[in-house]
Amino acid sequence: MNSDKKLFTFEEIKQKLVNYCVYQDRCHAEVEQKMREFVLIPEAKEEILLYLMKENYLNEERFTRSYIRGKFYIKNWGKTKIKINLKQKGITEKLISTCFDEIDENDYLNIITKIYGNYEGKLKGLQNYQKKTKTIKYLLNKGFEYETILQVIEN
Structure with missing residues (x-):
């Protein structure tokens, strides 16, 4: 077992991931990346992901809309750069296209x-x-x- 991974109970890990998602909208890829910091069996990862989605802590559309607004209105990125970065985060082309109505x-x-x-x-x-x-x-x-x-x- 990797010694650099921290040991927490299932509930502690779940709460840490809830806090991670509450702090800022996240996509699935970011949450899965964060989960790698913990020692979790695949079933536990799946259960946490389902819980986060069911309780609406993890919402891909909300994340995409928030990301588009932030990168455009704050960083002044164009649609091409935003689209490329969202694809790198595993967001689908269809969802990206749907959410571009965030930009007037x-x-x-x-x-x-x-x-x-x-x-x-x-x-x-x-x-x-x-x-x-x-x-x-x-x-x-x-x-x-x-x-x-x-x-x-x-x-």
């Missing part, structure tokens, strides 16, 4: 416009086309779609 289309365009203006304004001593190219690359790295970026620049 006007807000999306406004954020791109704002970031474009701020970033381009910081670039000094470059030709206009160089500024435009660098800014587009920057926005692509933030996860915004090329077509949407161009649409914003045209206006």
Whole structure:
């Protein structure tokens, strides 16, 4: 047995995982990762997961919606970057698409416009086309779609 894993009773582990989920919305992958810190048989893991879902501590849709709102409105990530990161967390394409209604289309365009203006304004001593190219690359790295970026620049 691994000596670095802590020994707790089933109820203690269950309570720790409840607290983990209450602190912040989590996805299944994060909870399963957290479970690896404890010595648990597969049946116990399954029982805890079922309990967390039944009591609504673990809700994949709520997690996805919260994640999308946070990454867009706080970190100003584009839909592409958000989608890639959610897929890495094991969220399905269908659920991701359903939850993207959390981002208001006007807000999306406004954020791109704002970031474009701020970033381009910081670039000094470059030709206009160089500024435009660098800014587009920057926005692509933030996860915004090329077509949407161009649409914003045209206006």
